[in-house]
Amino acid sequence: MEMWFTEKQTKSFGITAKVKQTYVSEQTEFQKLDMIETEEFGNMLVLDGMVMTTQKDEFVYHEMVAHVPLFTHPKPTNVLVVGGGDGGVIREVLKHPSVEKATLVEIDGLVIEYSKQYLPEIAGDLEDPRVEVKVDDGFMHIATSENQYDVIMVDSTEPVGPAAKLFEKGFYEGISKALKEDGIFVAQTDNPWFTPELITKVFKDVQEIFPITRLYTANIPTYPSGLWTFTIGSKQHDPLEVQEERFHDINTKYWTKDIQKAAFALPKFVSDLLK
Amino acid sequence: MEMWFTEKQTKSFGITAKVKQTYVSEQTEFQKLDMIETEEFGNMLVLDGMVMTTQKDEFVYHEMVAHVPLFTHPKPTNVLVVGGGDGGVIREVLKHPSVEKATLVEIDGLVIEYSKQYLPEIAGDLEDPRVEVKVDDGFMHIATSENQYDVIMVDSTEPVGPAAKLFEKGFYEGISKALKEDGIFVAQTDNPWFTPELITKVFKDVQEIFPITRLYTANIPTYPSGLWTFTIGSKQHDPLEVQEERFHDINTKYWTKDIQKAAFALPKFVSDLLK
Known part of the structure; x- marks a missing residue:
C-alpha cells in the first residue's frame, strides 16, 4: 500500500x-x-x-527569516522568536556572534518536544545556553514586553487557528513597543499567488507603525506557490542600505550577500500589491 | 464527482x-x-x-525566458524560438521594437493549434506578420542554420521524450553556429531541488562552447519546486553588465529592471552546482 x-x-x-x-x-x-x-x-x-x-528544504525559511534582519541591525544582542518551536530560526540566530540572548516563545510545547525528537538537526540548538525557551502565548509575551529586543522574528503558522491574532495590527503595535529604539522585526507573510490580500493588509498595517517597511521573498518548495514573502518593519535601519562590512562569514545553504539584496527585488505583480 | x-x-x-x-x-x-x-x-x-x-502563471516563464536575453543583446533583430508552440515566448519577443523577424520552430503542430483555441491570450501573437511559424524539428532546424540569429530561446519540454536531444552538448554547438558573432541563447534548464545534476551538466556543456555562461531563476508555481532555472550562453554580451539605457518600457507582470539583475543572484546551494 x-x-x-x-x-x-x-x-x-x-x-x-x-x-x-x-x-x-x-x-x-x-x-x-x-x-x-x-x-x-x-x-x-x-x-x-x-x-x-x-528536513530537505527547511534551511531556506530559517536562514532567510533570520539573517536578513540580523544583518540589517548593526549589533543584534537580544533577539526574540515568536513561534518557531521547531528551533530552526534559533539555530540561525546563534550564528551571529553579537547575539547574547535569544528567547523563543512557542505556544505549543509539543511542537518543541517532537521537533527535538524527529528534527534534531533543526531543534538541536534550543539547548544552547544563550537560548531561553518559554512555552507561552507569543501575543501575551509581546504585550508585556517593552523596549527590550533588538530584533523580533515572527515565525508563525498561517492566519487561521492559534496564530490568527499574530496577523493583526494590534500585534505589530505591541512589537514596536517591545523593540528597542532602533529595533527591527520580520514576519512571514505567506505567498502572493494565493493570498495577495494578506500581503497588502500586513504591509499597510506595518507601514502605519514603522518608518521603514520592506517586503522580500525566498523560494520554499513545500510552501504554497514556492514563493514566500517576509515583511520587515524597522525603526531606523533600512535593509536596502546594509553596509557591506556588516556581513561576516556564516555557514548557509541559501543565504548569500547577493541574495540578501536580491530578495528585495520584487516581481511586478508583487510590488503592485504594496501600492 | x-x-x-x-x-x-x-x-x-x-x-x-x-x-x-x-x-x-x-x-x-x-x-x-x-x-x-x-x-x-x-x-x-x-x-x-x-x-x-x-493561464494564471504563464507570464513568469514567458517574460523571463524572453526579456533577459533580449535586453542583454544591444539590438536583437532576428530571433528564433525552438519549441514554445503555445506562443507565449513569441508574444514577449514582439514587445521589443528592434525585432524584425521571429521564427518559431515547434515539432508538434497540435500544440500550436490547441493553444490558439484554448490559450488565445498566449498564442494570439503567432498571427503577427513578423512571425514565421514552422512545424518542424528544432534540432534539425538548428543543425541547418548558420550565422543567422541574434537571440535563440529554447523553450523545450523536459529532457525526456521528443526534447531529450535539446539537452545534449551537440545541440548547443549547433546553436553557437546558428547564432551571429555576438549572439545569445537561453534554455530552460529545470529546477535545482529535484534535478540538480541536469543544471550542472548543461552549465558545463554550455561553458565549454560559449565564453559567457550564466544561470538565472524565476518563481513558477506550477513547475517542480517553484524555482525554475534558465541557462544563458553568450558570445560577447554579458547579462550581468547590461547597460541601463537598454531598458525600455514594456508591459510585464513579473519582469522589471531590478528583477533582470536580481534573477542572477543564486541561492548558495544553486551556485554550488556550477562549480
Whole structure:
C-alpha cells in the first residue's frame, strides 16, 4: 500500500508527498500535529494539515527569516522568536556572534518536544545556553514586553487557528513597543499567488507603525506557490542600505550577500500589491 | 464527482489541481497532449503528464525566458524560438521594437493549434506578420542554420521524450553556429531541488562552447519546486553588465529592471552546482 499526504494549499490546488511512515498524529491543546517521514523531503512537521518544515528544504525559511534582519541591525544582542518551536530560526540566530540572548516563545510545547525528537538537526540548538525557551502565548509575551529586543522574528503558522491574532495590527503595535529604539522585526507573510490580500493588509498595517517597511521573498518548495514573502518593519535601519562590512562569514545553504539584496527585488505583480 | 489532475514531479512528490473540464486528451505523433480547465490556474496545457503552461502563471516563464536575453543583446533583430508552440515566448519577443523577424520552430503542430483555441491570450501573437511559424524539428532546424540569429530561446519540454536531444552538448554547438558573432541563447534548464545534476551538466556543456555562461531563476508555481532555472550562453554580451539605457518600457507582470539583475543572484546551494 502506498501512503500519500496531500496538503490542499487552496480549495483547488495542493501538493502531495509519498509517506514512508507516520511518527506522530496527535491533537494537541492548540492544533493537529503530524510528524511524518516523506520520501522526497525527509521528516516533515505538519500543523493543522499544513507543512511547517521539512528536513530537505527547511534551511531556506530559517536562514532567510533570520539573517536578513540580523544583518540589517548593526549589533543584534537580544533577539526574540515568536513561534518557531521547531528551533530552526534559533539555530540561525546563534550564528551571529553579537547575539547574547535569544528567547523563543512557542505556544505549543509539543511542537518543541517532537521537533527535538524527529528534527534534531533543526531543534538541536534550543539547548544552547544563550537560548531561553518559554512555552507561552507569543501575543501575551509581546504585550508585556517593552523596549527590550533588538530584533523580533515572527515565525508563525498561517492566519487561521492559534496564530490568527499574530496577523493583526494590534500585534505589530505591541512589537514596536517591545523593540528597542532602533529595533527591527520580520514576519512571514505567506505567498502572493494565493493570498495577495494578506500581503497588502500586513504591509499597510506595518507601514502605519514603522518608518521603514520592506517586503522580500525566498523560494520554499513545500510552501504554497514556492514563493514566500517576509515583511520587515524597522525603526531606523533600512535593509536596502546594509553596509557591506556588516556581513561576516556564516555557514548557509541559501543565504548569500547577493541574495540578501536580491530578495528585495520584487516581481511586478508583487510590488503592485504594496501600492 | 470531483476530478483532480496530479503531476508526479518526482517519484514521490507532486502537485494536484482540481479540474473543471477536459477539452483535449489526445496522443499526438510526438506526445500525450491534454488541455484542461483547472479551478486555480485556469486553462492548462499538459504534455506527457507535465504542466507546460497555465493561464494564471504563464507570464513568469514567458517574460523571463524572453526579456533577459533580449535586453542583454544591444539590438536583437532576428530571433528564433525552438519549441514554445503555445506562443507565449513569441508574444514577449514582439514587445521589443528592434525585432524584425521571429521564427518559431515547434515539432508538434497540435500544440500550436490547441493553444490558439484554448490559450488565445498566449498564442494570439503567432498571427503577427513578423512571425514565421514552422512545424518542424528544432534540432534539425538548428543543425541547418548558420550565422543567422541574434537571440535563440529554447523553450523545450523536459529532457525526456521528443526534447531529450535539446539537452545534449551537440545541440548547443549547433546553436553557437546558428547564432551571429555576438549572439545569445537561453534554455530552460529545470529546477535545482529535484534535478540538480541536469543544471550542472548543461552549465558545463554550455561553458565549454560559449565564453559567457550564466544561470538565472524565476518563481513558477506550477513547475517542480517553484524555482525554475534558465541557462544563458553568450558570445560577447554579458547579462550581468547590461547597460541601463537598454531598458525600455514594456508591459510585464513579473519582469522589471531590478528583477533582470536580481534573477542572477543564486541561492548558495544553486551556485554550488556550477562549480
